Amino acid sequence: MCGRDVVEGQIFTFTSKGAVHLSCLHRSMAPRLYRNNTDAALFELMTFANEGIVKVKNVEDMVEDEEVRKLVLEFRKSLEGFAARLTNKLVERIGA
16 A cells, blocks of 8 residues: 555555555545444554454563463464454455
8 A cells, every 4th residue: 555565564565456554444434434333443453463463472481481482373363264254244344
């Protein structure tokens, strides 16, 4: 959307067009996003999930115990899947 590369550590999501910065997606959706409380709530949940992914990735490097590392990875994968579902639903409802 903005034409800039998405790099590790930035908050981003995926659309059918590929990786996109969450702030750029927000900017493109803003005129349609706040007409409906449900759509605004979906965007907030999507933001929480994507911010969580970045935070969990930061924690992964701290964990030394292999069993705990597997739990952290499972949690991140769960967040990634949920973020993707939220993004897809929002794009379906209002476009990207």
